Amino acid sequence: xxxxxxxxxxxxxxxxxxxxxxxxxxxxxxxxxxxxxxxxxxxxxxxxxxxxxxxxxxxxxxxxxxxxxxxxxxxxxxxxxxxxxxxxxxxxxxxxxxxxxxxxxxxxxxxxxxxxxxxxxxxxxxxxxxxxxxxxxxxxxxxxxxxxxxxxxxxxxxxxxxxxxxxxxxxxxxxxxxxxxxxxxxxxxxxxxxxxxxxxxxxxxxxxxxxxxxxxxxxxxxxxxxxxxxxxxxxxxxxxxxxxxxxxxxxxxxxxxxxxxxxxxxxxxxxxxxxxxxxxxxxxxxxxxxxxxxxxxxxxxxxxxxxxxxxxxxxxxxxxxxxxxxxxxxxxxxxxxxxxxxxxxxxxxxxxxxxxxxxxxxxxxxxxxxxxxxxxxxxxxxxxxxxxxxxxxxxxxxxxxxxxxxxxxxxxxxxxxxxxxxxxxxxxxxxxxxxxxxxxxxxxxxx
Numbered sequence: 001x002x003x004x005x006x007x008x009x010x011x012x013x014x015x016x017x018x019x020x021x022x023x024x025x026x027x028x029x030x031x032x033x034x035x036x037x038x039x040x041x042x043x044x045x046x047x048x049x050x051x052x053x054x055x056x057x058x059x060x061x062x063x064x065x066x067x068x069x070x071x072x073x074x075x076x077x078x079x080x081x082x083x084x085x086x087x088x089x090x091x092x093x094x095x096x097x098x099x100x101x102x103x104x105x106x107x108x109x110x111x112x113x114x115x116x117x118x119x120x121x122x123x124x125x126x127x128x129x130x131x132x133x134x135x136x137x138x139x140x141x142x143x144x145x146x147x148x149x150x151x152x153x154x155x156x157x158x159x160x161x162x163x164x165x166x167x168x169x170x171x172x173x174x175x176x177x178x179x180x181x182x183x184x185x186x187x188x189x190x191x192x193x194x195x196x197x198x199x200x201x202x203x204x205x206x207x208x209x210x211x212x213x214x215x216x217x218x219x220x221x222x223x224x225x226x227x228x229x230x231x232x233x234x235x236x237x238x239x240x241x242x243x244x245x246x247x248x249x250x251x252x253x254x255x256x257x258x259x260x261x262x263x264x265x266x267x268x269x270x271x272x273x274x275x276x277x278x279x280x281x282x283x284x285x286x287x288x289x290x291x292x293x294x295x296x297x298x299x300x301x302x303x304x305x306x307x308x309x310x311x312x313x314x315x316x317x318x319x320x321x322x323x324x325x326x327x328x329x330x331x332x333x334x335x336x337x338x339x340x341x342x343x344x345x346x347x348x349x350x351x352x353x354x355x356x357x358x359x360x361x362x363x364x365x366x367x368x369x370x371x372x373x374x375x376x377x378x379x380x381x382x383x384x385x386x387x388x389x390x391x392x393x394x395x396x397x398x399x400x401x402x403x404x405x406x407x408x409x410x411x412x413x414x415x416x417x418x419x420x421x422x423x424x425x426x427x428x429x430x431x432x433x434x435x436x437x438x439x440x441x442x443x444x445x446x447x
Contacts, residue, residue, distance in 0.1 A: 004227035006220055011231060015238025018213055022057055022243060024098075024298045027200045028163070028291075029105060029267030029338075031247040034196050035254025036263065036270060038189055041181040042255040045193035046248055052197025054243045056357060057206040058236040063363040064210030065232040066225065073207075073363050077376040085355070087313070092352060093204050094306035095326045095333070097345045102295040102302070103133045103334035104341055108268035110288030113276065127335055134331040136296060141303040141323045159290045160246075162275075166287070167249040169278045175253065176260040184414075191414035198349040199342065202243075203356055209305065266339045303327060351384075351391035354418045358383045362426065369430050378429030382421035390415055 006014075031049065038045035067073045070089055075082035092098065107129050112120055119125055184192040217231050253274055254267070261277060264270035276284040307322035317325075333341065358379050369375045389406065392398045394415075409417040 004222055004224045006217075006222065006231055010220055011234050012238060014213065014216055014231065015235040017216060018061065018235050019239035019242045021209055021212065022202050022205065022239060023246070024102070024295070027053075027202070027243075028246070028250060028271060029108075030196060030199050031250035031267070032254030032257070032270045032274070033264075033267035034193060035251035035256075036258055036267075037182050038185040038193070038251070039179040039181040039255055039258070041185050041189035042178060042251050045181075045185055045189040045196075046251045048190040048193030048195075049197040049251070050244055050247060052194055052353070053200045053202060053247060054197075054240045056197075056360070057200075057202040058233075058240045059364065060203050060206035060356075060360050061210045061213055061236050062229060062232050063360045064207065065214055065229045066366070067363055068214075069211050070207040073359055076363075076366070076371055076373055077359075077380060078373065085359075088352060089204050089208055089356075090306050090309050092348065093201055093208050094302055095329045097333075097341065097348070098201055098205075099299055099302045099306075099326065099330040100333035100336075100341055101338070102299040103130045103330065104338035105268050106133060106292040106295040107334075108266065108338045109272045110292040112269070113272045113284055113288070114281075123335070126337065130331045130334045133292075133296065133299070134327045134334075137299045137303055137330075138323055138327040140296075140300045141307065141327070142320055159294050162287055162290055163246065163249070166275055166278060166283070167253065170253045170256065170274070173278070175256045175274065175277060176258070178255040179258050188414045191411070191416060195350070195415050198353045199345065201349070203353065203360070207356060207360075266342065268338055299330075303330075347391040347395035350394045350415065351387045354383050354387045354390075354422070355380060358418075358422045358426075369433055372429070372433035374433050374436075375426055375429035378432070379422050379426035382425045383418045386412075386418035386421055390417065 030053075031046070034045055034049055035042045063073065064070070071082050071086040073082075074085040077085075104126075107126050111125065111129055115125055180186075181189060213232065213235070214228060217228050217235075222228055222231060250267075250271070254270060257264075257270060257274060261270070261273045264273060272284055272287065275287040279286075303323055303326050306326055307319050310322050311317065311319040336344070359376070362376055362379060386406070386409070389398065389402065393403065403412075406412050406417060410420045411417055
């Protein structure tokens with residue numbers, strides 16, 4: 001029986017599920033590091049971070065509700081672009097960055113703080129840990145089922161409880177006082193926070209896994225697209241509120257830490273040191289234990305999803321073979337270490353995120369221009385060009401002469417120079433579509 005309304009309890013349960021999809025242990029490492037570097041500018045910086053770390057994932061889920069899946073969205077540009085873009089999304093949220101990050105975050109928080117100085121400086125502990133971690137991931141991903149569900153259902157609430165205790169303790173007994181901002185946070189705290197939100201990769205995750213939320217809503221008997229979108233918005237706001245509270249709290253802890261705890265190389269190390277400072281070695285052990293298993297659950301979910309997609313794309317290679325391939329590859333990448341992995345991911349995400357943002361926003365207003373591909377093309381071409389340049393700059397490979405030339409673009413100096421060209425491109429595409437009235441237009445997906 002079709003039902004186009006849900007009770008608050010049902011919507012709340014979907015919201016909690018959406019929160020669990022977004023909330024990975026890896027996401028906890030960025031807000032405290034932002035707080036450490038932003039210092040007294042932490043509240044300005046965290047607003048920018050929340051836009052890309054919370055707001056955009058919410059909008060992405062809504063866009064998926066309107067379109068169906070990420071490849072359908074990207075196909076509006078061109079089928080070849082749709083394939084390439086979707087593969088890129090799965091690789092980024094999978095074996096290139098997100099899956100290796102589950103291993104490195106587990107090691108940085110759950111193992112490294114308890115090693116001797118000699119062991120900590122050796123390559124062997126991380127190598128041994130990553131082999132064990134990804135062997136377990138492989139075994140569980142071969143037959144993902146109740147065990148992973150049980151671990152996730154137990155460990156996610158436990159991790160939230162531990163975080164809540166740490167945050168409450170840090171508020172009651174502050175670690176220290178915020179210091180002056182450093183780096184880009186001195187002059188551009190908001191925009192630096194905006195770009196740092198890319199690192200959560202939740203917008204990409206929403207594009208890849210948004211279909212899970214839609215399927216859950218349909219499982220309650222909801223069939224009308226308008227109703228599905230409304231429920232997505234309501235559930236998304238619940239998930240977004242939870243994420244925002246966690247991010248703001250962790251950023252506060254980071255902002256009060258430098259004087260007392262020293263400047264840490266990444267958010268994982270910072271969070272571990274803070275837990276030990278507030279609760280002694282027991283606090284570090286408990287936090288580390290919870291994060292290792294939460295990361296393991298996330299790793300299994302990501303490996304399973306990526307293997308299923310690529311098996312569908314290349315049926316000649318079985319699901320289990322893709323699980324093994326992605327696990328071995330992720331294990332190798334994880335051994336570069338968390339700080340290096342983050343540094344390596346920044347240029348790639350700086351390039352891909354603007355393309356995802358523009359695609360999502362155009363999907364939301366798709367009906368305005370009747371899905372004309374020219375609008376997507378005209379908006380994404382300048383976005384891609386500027387984003388490539390921003391990515392090269394983030395990698396330290398930028399051209400000073402080219403950057404000086406492009407400095408006339410609004411917001412280029414803060415890494416968001418693609419925004420105005422994207423808007424102008426979309427307007428130009430709309431004018432072309434309006435005047436040519438192309439016969440082949442994609443059908444709108446509203447009921």
